[in-house]
Amino acid sequence: MIQMMNDATSVSATGTVLVVEDSRSLRGLLSAYLDDAHGLRTVEAGSLAEAEAALALDPTRFFAAVLDLNLPDAPEGEVVDLVQRHGIPVVVLTGSLDPLLRETMLSKQVVDYFVKHKRNEIEQVAHTLGRLWHNRQVKVMVVDDSPSFRAYLQRLLESYRYRTLTANNGREALKRLAEHPETSLVITDVNMPEMNGLELIEAIRQQYRREDLAVIGMSDASKPGLSARLLKAGANDFIAKPFQAEEFFCRVTQNTNMMEYVRRLREAATRDVLTGLANRRHALEVCEKLYANARRGHFQIALGMIDVDHFKQVNDRFGHLVGDDALKRIAVALSQSLRASDLVGRYGGEEFICLLVIKQDDDAELVLERVRAAVAQVDFEDGGTPIPLTVSIGFATELETSLLQMIGRADGAVYRAKAEGRNRVVRG
Ligand SMILES: Nc1nc2c(ncn2[C@@H]2O[C@H](COP(=O)(O)OP(=O)(O)OP(=O)(O)O)[C@@H](O)[C@H]2O)c(=O)[nH]1
Numbered sequence: 001m002i003q004m005m006n007d008a009t010s011v012s013a014t015g016t017v018l019v020v021e022d023s024r025s026l027r028g029l030l031s032a033y034l035d036d037a038h039g040l041r042t043v044e045a046g047s048l049a050e051a052e053a054a055l056a057l058d059p060t061r062f063f064a065a066v067l068d069l070n071l072p073d074a075p076e077g078e079v080v081d082l083v084q085r086h087g088i089p090v091v092v093l094t095g096s097l098d099p100l101l102r103e104t105m106l107s108k109q110v111v112d113y114f115v116k117h118k119r120n121e122i123e124q125v126a127h128t129l130g131r132l133w134h135n136r137q138v139k140v141m142v143v144d145d146s147p148s149f150r151a152y153l154q155r156l157l158e159s160y161r162y163r164t165l166t167a168n169n170g171r172e173a174l175k176r177l178a179e180h181p182e183t184s185l186v187i188t189d190v191n192m193p194e195m196n197g198l199e200l201i202e203a204i205r206q207q208y209r210r211e212d213l214a215v216i217g218m219s220d221a222s223k224p225g226l227s228a229r230l231l232k233a234g235a236n237d238f239i240a241k242p243f244q245a246e247e248f249f250c251r252v253t254q255n256t257n258m259m260e261y262v263r264r265l266r267e268a269a270t271r272d273v274l275t276g277l278a279n280r281r282h283a284l285e286v287c288e289k290l291y292a293n294a295r296r297g298h299f300q301i302a303l304g305m306i307d308v309d310h311f312k313q314v315n316d317r318f319g320h321l322v323g324d325d326a327l328k329r330i331a332v333a334l335s336q337s338l339r340a341s342d343l344v345g346r347y348g349g350e351e352f353i354c355l356l357v358i359k360q361d362d363d364a365e366l367v368l369e370r371v372r373a374a375v376a377q378v379d380f381e382d383g384g385t386p387i388p389l390t391v392s393i394g395f396a397t398e399l400e401t402s403l404l405q406m407i408g409r410a411d412g413a414v415y416r417a418k419a420e421g422r423n424r425v426v427r428g
Contacts, residue, residue: 016041017129018065020051020079021093022072026116030066030093033122038130048074051082059086063161064111064132066125069094069101077101080108089159091128093121106246109159131253135161138256139180142166143173143188143200144218153187156245157252170195174203177213184259185214185252190226198233205234211262214255272346274324275331280353283345284403287355290343291403299357302364303403304395305410306334306371308350309422314389318382326389329378337374338367352391353407361397368393368425376423392417396428 017034019042021027031042043062045051048071055062065088069077083090092105092113105113112128114121140162144150147168154164165180167173169192177183186204190197201215214237217230221240230238236258239251270282278286287303294301308330315323327350334344334352347353354371358364375391394413400406413428420426 015039015063015133016043016061018043018045018051018054018062018083018088020045020048020065020071020083021068022046022070023068026122030122030125033126034129037123037126038133040126040129040133047071048079048082051079055082055086059088062086062088063136064089064091064129066091066093066129069105077104080105080110084108089132089161091125091132093125106244109156109245111160111249131257132161134260135256136163138185139163139165139183140185140187140252140256141173141176141180141183143168143170143186143192143197145169145189145192149189153248156248160249160252162252162256169193170197170200170203173200177204177208183213185216185255187216187218187252189218190220190230198229201230201233201235210234210236211259214259216251216255275328275346277331277335277352278343278345280345280347283343283347283353286343286345287353288403290355290357291399291406295399300359300361300397301399302356302358302361302368302395302397303406303410304354304356304364304368304371304393305347305407305414306352306354306391306393307414307418309390309392309418311350314387318385318387322382322387326380326387329380330375330389330391333374333378334371337371358397364395364397365425365427368395372423372425390423392422393425394428395425 017040019027019030024046027044031044034040034042043054045054065083067079067083067090069092071079080090080092090110092110093116094113095116097113097115102113111132114125140157142150142153142164144153145168150166154166157164165176165183167176171194173186173188188197188200197217201217204213204215215235217235217238219226219230219238219240227238227240236255237251239248270278272279290301293299311323314326331346334354338344338354341357343355345353356364356367372391372393375389378389380387380389392414394410394417396406396409396413398409400409409428413426417424417426
């Protein structure tokens with residue numbers, strides 16, 4: 001049996017955190033930090049009674065809560081039970097945490113606990129909440145043939161706001177992965193019918209790289225060699241059963257964080273910082289691939305170079321920041337007027353490149369004319385002064401002998417478009 005749980009509808013969509021803390025200054029500090037660092041909103045309460053009132057109003061707006069264990073009207077951490085009754089994940093921020101209290105909090109499955117007046121506790125609480133908020137987009141698959149253990153892990157993951165998928169053996173897991181390629185992490189048992197965990201990990205590594213899909217294998221503490229076999233099969237990490245929820249989350253978090261860092265690095269390597277479009281290097285890489293396919297006769301392509309008209313004047317009259325905003329607006333117009341299968345990137349400065357996959361030669365001019373018109377219609381102004389934005393576009397559909405030659409031909413057509421009066425599309 002395979003289930004999909006915890007979809008976006010069951011989680012608060014507003015990014016609001018309930019902060020229950022009797023020190024007004026600490027509450028304020030935490031709220032300000034959450035807003036600044038993660039764009040999260042807060043509702044503050046100074047006592048159990050105030051927390052009850054905030055929850056009575058609408059508990060579904062809270063995706064998490066930060067709770068002080070020692071409140072004037074609830075000195076024994078009673079607020080944790082109150083908030084957890086509403087299914088809201090809890091982060092504890094307490095004055096002191098002795099071993100007994102720590103055990104109690106862990107048995108209640110709080111997300112994490114922090115002690116006040118240690119170094120950076122506000123930062124750490126905010127970081128944990130930011131991560132919880134982010135987890136709503138992270139899909140984790142649990143593969144285990146025991147329904148009860150599967151359900152237990154699923155509950156644990158949901159308390160951290162992860163989205164979860166389950167499968168009861170390796171074969172089902174592969175099928176579900178194909179249906180949900182956005183999955184970031186697979187946590188798999190070893191002994192399962194049909195396809196065991198080691199076979200599953202090996203099969204996963206034939207299709208997905210470690211940095212695209214992380215795998216944690218659940219080994220057995222009584223079988224010391226198993227962890228090494230899991231890692232050799234291609235697991236990113238392992239956890240030995242039986243394990244504590246705290247260790248489980250440390251491993252899950254480390255692995256999902258690693259995936260996130262890789263995603264950000266990739267993003268930084270391929271995106272233009274200002275416009276968010278493909279940067280020059282990435283655009284050229286994609287163009288080379290499409291060009292090679294066009295050479296093999298798989299489809300026809302058109303290459304367009306798009307140069308903003310009189311852009312120096314925009315900068316000179318209104319300043320570089322306004323110029324930057326204009327480039328961003330143009331980038332939006334370009335991507336909105338092209339199809340997702342087309343490529344558009346920033347070639348440099350005020351010049352953009354696009355590569356269209358077309359059915360017939362005539363289509364290229366029509367599409368690029370639409371692109372030109374979309375930019376000319378951008379409603380852009382500074383302090384009430386309208387700033388007209390237009391582009392000159394040159395394009396080529398002949399494959400020439402290389403992509404660079406095609407770019408050269410399109411570039412030549414841009415110069416002609418400029419010479420002929422700008423704001424026009426010219427074939428190279
Ligand atoms: N604000 C801003 N300006 C940029 C950026 N990149 C390039 N520019 C400016 O774009 C301007 C390009 O000017 P020119 O090459 O003279 O071309 P133009 O003024 O657009 O004139 P035509 O192309 O002939 O229509 C220069 O002033 C560059 O400084 C950027 O990232 N931000």
